[in-house]
Amino acid sequence: MKKILLSLAATLLLCAAAFAQQALFGAASTASPVINEDGTVTFRLQDRKAISVQLTGEFLPTQKIETPRGTYETQGVVNLKEGENGVWEYTTEAPVKPELYYYSFLVDGKRVLDQSNVFVYRDVSTLYSVLLVPGDRADLYAIHRVPHGTVSKVWYPSKTAGFDRRLTVYTPAGYEKSKTRYPVVYILHGIGGDEDAWVTQGRATQILDNLIAQGKAKPMIAVFTNGNISQEAAPLENSMGYVNPTMSLPQTMEGTFEHAFPEIVDFIDAHYRTIAKKQSRAICGLSMGGFHTLYTTMNNPDMFNYSGMFSAAIGTGSERQAAHPEIYDNLDGKLATYFSKKPALLWIGIGKTDFLINANNEFRAKLDKAGYPYTYMETDGGHIWRNWRIYLTEFLPLLFQ
Amino acid sequence: MKKILLSLAATLLLCAAAFAQQALFGAASTASPVINEDGTVTFRLQDRKAISVQLTGEFLPTQKIETPRGTYETQGVVNLKEGENGVWEYTTEAPVKPELYYYSFLVDGKRVLDQSNVFVYRDVSTLYSVLLVPGDRADLYAIHRVPHGTVSKVWYPSKTAGFDRRLTVYTPAGYEKSKTRYPVVYILHGIGGDEDAWVTQGRATQILDNLIAQGKAKPMIAVFTNGNISQEAAPLENSMGYVNPTMSLPQTMEGTFEHAFPEIVDFIDAHYRTIAKKQSRAICGLSMGGFHTLYTTMNNPDMFNYSGMFSAAIGTGSERQAAHPEIYDNLDGKLATYFSKKPALLWIGIGKTDFLINANNEFRAKLDKAGYPYTYMETDGGHIWRNWRIYLTEFLPLLFQ
Numbered sequence: 005m006k007k008i009l010l011s012l013a014a015t016l017l018l019c020a021a022a023f024a025q026q027a028l029f030g031a032a033s034t035a036s037p038v039i040n041e042d043g044t045v046t047f048r049l050q051d052r053k054a055i056s057v058q059l060t061g062e063f064l065p066t067q068k069i070e071t072p073r074g075t076y077e078t079q080g081v082v083n084l085k086e087g088e089n090g091v092w093e094y095t096t097e098a099p100v101k102p103e104l105y106y107y108s109f110l111v112d113g114k115r116v117l118d119q120s121n122v123f124v125y126r127d128v129s130t131l132y133s134v135l136l137v138p139g140d141r142a143d144l145y146a147i148h149r150v151p152h153g154t155v156s157k158v159w160y161p162s163k164t165a166g167f168d169r170r171l172t173v174y175t176p177a178g179y180e181k182s183k184t185r186y187p188v189v190y191i192l193h194g195i196g197g198d199e200d201a202w203v204t205q206g207r208a209t210q211i212l213d214n215l216i217a218q219g220k221a222k223p224m225i226a227v228f229t230n231g232n233i234s235q236e237a238a239p240l241e242n243s244m245g246y247v248n249p250t251m252s253l254p255q256t257m258e259g260t261f262e263h264a265f266p267e268i269v270d271f272i273d274a275h276y277r278t279i280a281k282k283q284s285r286a287i288c289g290l291s292m293g294g295f296h297t298l299y300t301t302m303n304n305p306d307m308f309n310y311s312g313m314f315s316a317a318i319g320t321g322s323e324r325q326a327a328h329p330e331i332y333d334n335l336d337g338k339l340a341t342y343f344s345k346k347p348a349l350l351w352i353g354i355g356k357t358d359f360l361i362n363a364n365n366e367f368r369a370k371l372d373k374a375g376y377p378y379t380y381m382e383t384d385g386g387h388i389w390r391n392w393r394i395y396l397t398e399f400l401p402l403l404f405q
Numbered sequence: 406m407k408k409i410l411l412s413l414a415a416t417l418l419l420c421a422a423a424f425a426q427q428a429l430f431g432a433a434s435t436a437s438p439v440i441n442e443d444g445t446v447t448f449r450l451q452d453r454k455a456i457s458v459q460l461t462g463e464f465l466p467t468q469k470i471e472t473p474r475g476t477y478e479t480q481g482v483v484n485l486k487e488g489e490n491g492v493w494e495y496t497t498e499a500p501v502k503p504e505l506y507y508y509s510f511l512v513d514g515k516r517v518l519d520q521s522n523v524f525v526y527r528d529v530s531t532l533y534s535v536l537l538v539p540g541d542r543a544d545l546y547a548i549h550r551v552p553h554g555t556v557s558k559v560w561y562p563s564k565t566a567g568f569d570r571r572l573t574v575y576t577p578a579g580y581e582k583s584k585t586r587y588p589v590v591y592i593l594h595g596i597g598g599d600e601d602a603w604v605t606q607g608r609a610t611q612i613l614d615n616l617i618a619q620g621k622a623k624p625m626i627a628v629f630t631n632g633n634i635s636q637e638a639a640p641l642e643n644s645m646g647y648v649n650p651t652m653s654l655p656q657t658m659e660g661t662f663e664h665a666f667p668e669i670v671d672f673i674d675a676h677y678r679t680i681a682k683k684q685s686r687a688i689c690g691l692s693m694g695g696f697h698t699l700y701t702t703m704n705n706p707d708m709f710n711y712s713g714m715f716s717a718a719i720g721t722g723s724e725r726q727a728a729h730p731e732i733y734d735n736l737d738g739k740l741a742t743y744f745s746k747k748p749a750l751l752w753i754g755i756g757k758t759d760f761l762i763n764a765n766n767e768f769r770a771k772l773d774k775a776g777y778p779y780t781y782m783e784t785d786g787g788h789i790w791r792n793w794r795i796y797l798t799e800f801l802p803l804l805f806q
Binding site (some may be wrong): 035037039047051091111112113114116117122124126129130131136138146147148149151152154155156157158159167168177180181223236237239240241242243244246248249274275292353360 | 438439513514515524527530532539547550552557558559560568569581582637638640643647649675676
């Protein structure tokens with residue numbers, strides 16, 4: 005068989021004007037990243053002309069930088085060593101802990117992606133090379149031979165927006181052939197994100213597949229909304245053409261999205277075999293999505309039995325210039341109504357060094373003072389995807405039990 | 406509203422250890438590519454240290470290169486001009502014709518992606534920056550405000566492979582709420598591709614949305630298979646972890662995939678509202694997928710009424726070491742049986758400079774000699790995605806009429 009393929013490859017090679025022919029010969033000659041047996045990771049980049057090649061990634065120890073204005077911490081940078089044929093290499097000193105990390109190379113100070121790694125995520129408007137080290141909790145982020153749910157890109161007609169908008173919908177393994185109805189969790193992204201963010205960077209569908217396969221979460225439908233109500237869909241998935249992804253879209257935190265949220269719930273209940281009642285509905289979100297979660301929950305106290313605020317962007321003052329002031333008005337009264345209906349779970353998670361921790365502490369103090377129950381998780385680190393994946397793995401098993 | 410966002414952005418900036426915080430500030434400062442009003446396109450790259458910055462792309466005129474072994478044609482390369490702040494720029498001399506193009510920059514001879522463009526496609530194991538100039542036929546490749554079908558990643562249990570395998574399934578706009586049954590087209594990728602190739606590089610779901618919205622194609626279900634039977638799913642979408650995409654996978658052109666094809670058709674007929682009969686079933690594929698199309702059709706003469714071979718990889722000798730020789734045996738007899746049943750369409754398309762044109766001409770001579778009817782399209786260019794997109798736009802309107 006190999007011979008045959010080689011013969012086909014040779015035939016293709018003979019085709020002189022073969023440029024862009026599915027890039028059959030563009031494969032990099034140096035494997036990177038390689039997770040070694042001892043848990044260290046080797047990175048390689050081939051560049052015969054470079055003067056220096058460096059690596060920066062979330063798995064490296066942070067560096068302290070002294071400046072006239074004070075000390076700050078930044079991501080670590082290490083040097084690669086040049087070997088034969090211009091192949092630069094670096095192996096981590098210690099095993100890399102299981103986690104999903106972003107990294108980049110710096111070639112003569114210029115940031116470039118790992119040429120040998122097609123695993124790339126877009127974070128707002130920047131592409132990063134991705135390293136996923138499975139194991140421990142990060143095993144939930146990897147793909148295993150377990151039953152897989154279906155992941156669909158679905159368009160719903162938004163009366164509020166005046167055009168069709170895209171959702172990502174996860175239906176659990178077995179949904180298509182079963183006749184049962186399922187509970188639904190709505191999972192919201194942060195500013196600069198879209199309906200793709202949680203299923204790429206957030207590894208949410210892998211987390212769902214794995215938790216459900218392990219019996220740790222109930223089979224459920226998950227709906228990933230696009231919280232930028234002015235946008236049909238993620239960048240390059242809408243009719244705008246080349247509009248660079250940005251975090252400064254209009255109508256993100258002024259009430260229109262929360263106001264319009266019930267039309268998404270109605271669409272999902274009309275198109276999927278859902279259990280269309282509060283007991284079987286959950287919502288959660290990160291950063292701006294945590295803010296959306298709070299206000300969507302409180303303005304619809306009979307809609308969600310479970311709400312999760314992950315590093316929620318509360319206290320940012322966004323409410324003050326609302327297009328729909330009724331969404332943000334009288335939070336205390338809404339909280340009283342909401343808690344009087346005894347919801348099953350209000351879950352709050354935030355990192356110790358998150359810039360939003362004070363705002364979240366103030367919010368929790370308000371809940372404490374009124375004696376409202378909630379579940380709280382504080383993790384290391386800041387306003388980062390690592391924490392949001394952790395929060396999702398903690399939140400999902402608590403739903404619909 | 407803008408003020409609020411700026412204030413939130415300022416808050417985020419104040420967060421000193423803000424690395425990897427959704428990359429809020431990684432946005433490039435120079436727009437690229439920009440399609441200008443006169444139809445020219447401007448490309449920009451910022452690099453203060455570069456000695457030379459060049460651009461190579463499918464839209465540039467090809468170059469003739471003289472070598473001791475003869476002359477060959479290669480993709481054109483142009484120089485960018487350095488302006489202020491290390492921003493290098495190039496504007497095409499003439500309007501760029503509507504089409505989807507791949508391009509790259511060469512910084513001091515080193516290939517890099519356009520930092521300002523998150524529109525990137527993976528072709529086997531290489532990432533390319535993408536330029537889509539809408540207009541003419543390429544308007545079919547763009548996203549418009551028309552009803553959109555649903556695009557799903559679905560796993561089917563493969564008895565042949567012994568594990569679950571992933572399909573991409575397109576259901577046309579309105580499928581979810583309608584009660585009607587739909588015809589199905591199966592669309593197959595080439596060597597090195599997978600179930601993602603046609604919906605990314607091939608723009609197939611945009612083509613379907615647009616042709617259906619214009620009334621030029623019937624509403625239909627489209628199924629994008631993974632023709633690498635040893636593989637669960639596309640690279641990084643399977644349980645193998647970091648296995649670099651490659652074109653030399655086992656079991657691609659030795660009969661196992663074609664032998665197992667009916668289990669995919671059974672799965673689709675069992676899980677979707679299909680019209681489960683020959684009159685409402687089509688198949689097509691590019692390169693290796695054209696080869697798969699030929700043999701899947703001929704071995705199942707009652708399965709497909711419409712078959713499309715796009716730059717089909719016939720005549721490569723792959724059949725000679727088949728794991729399932731019965732798939733490739735007695736093609737002449739199978740052709741006779743197939744044509745005796747009067748199929749609606751055998752469609753063949755290939756580029757004038759495709760390295761497979763002789764093999765396709767030989768196949769057509771065989772059909773001609775026997776008096777078997779087929780439709781033929783010959784286009785400029787070679788074994789390239791531009792042609793495969795064109796063939797798909799030609800093939801789909803002919804189905805289920």
